[in-house]
């Protein structure tokens with residue numbers, strides 16, 4: 608199964624967050640995100656992102672048909688979404704249901720967990736041309752370094768670029 612991590616960051620390397628943000632996130636970002644989610648048919652999120660995103664009934668409705676998996680050690684078992692305790696369990700859960708792609712939607716703790724366990728094949732990073740004061744580092748310090756190779760660059764509107772990277776295997780002779 609291919610694992611894709613999708614993140615939107617500022618020029619100063621911060622994950623874009625809605626809290627204390629002065630403007631709405633660009634609509635093009637949300638549209639692109641929704642297209643990726645619906646194409647994968649699933650979405651893995653940490654508890655904090657899940658509660659902010661799907662706590663809203665209207666937003667939840669827009670994910671109709673999407674299999675949602677939430678990483679949490681606190682939430683009780685499955686309700687409207689599956690709850691798992693580890694990144695590996697999230698991937699096993701999706702694989703058992705026949706998904707070919709697992710879509711990792713954030714936030715930062717969740718990205719770090721998957722990267723630290725070397726469970727990411729593809730990175731899709733949107734770069735928004737803003738210097739933010741309210742973001743959070745989108746990846747902190749993982750336990751080991753990983754190399755990615757650029758596969759594609761495109762604009763998703765007049766100002767936001769999207770970079771797609773594939774993990775590069777490092778062979779030590």
Ligand SMILES: NC(=O)c1ccc[n+]([C@@H]2O[C@H](COP(=O)([O-])OP(=O)(O)OC[C@H]3O[C@@H](n4cnc5c(N)ncnc54)[C@H](OP(=O)(O)O)[C@@H]3O)[C@@H](O)[C@H]2O)c1
Pocket residue numbers: 613614615616622623624625626652653654655656657659678679680681682691692693694712713714715716717718720
């Ligand atoms: N710009 C973007 O692309 C983007 C994308 C997504 C989210 N965001 C933003 O990111 C922020 C949230 O990010 P965050 O880093 O604070 O939180 P998060 O990753 O959304 O959620 C963190 C929670 O997920 C659970 N979790 C994560 N890794 C786990 C693991 N290995 N095992 C078990 N549970 C695990 C834990 O919940 P328990 O405490 O329940 O165990 C943890 O407290 C929000 O502001 C959101 O808007 C931005």
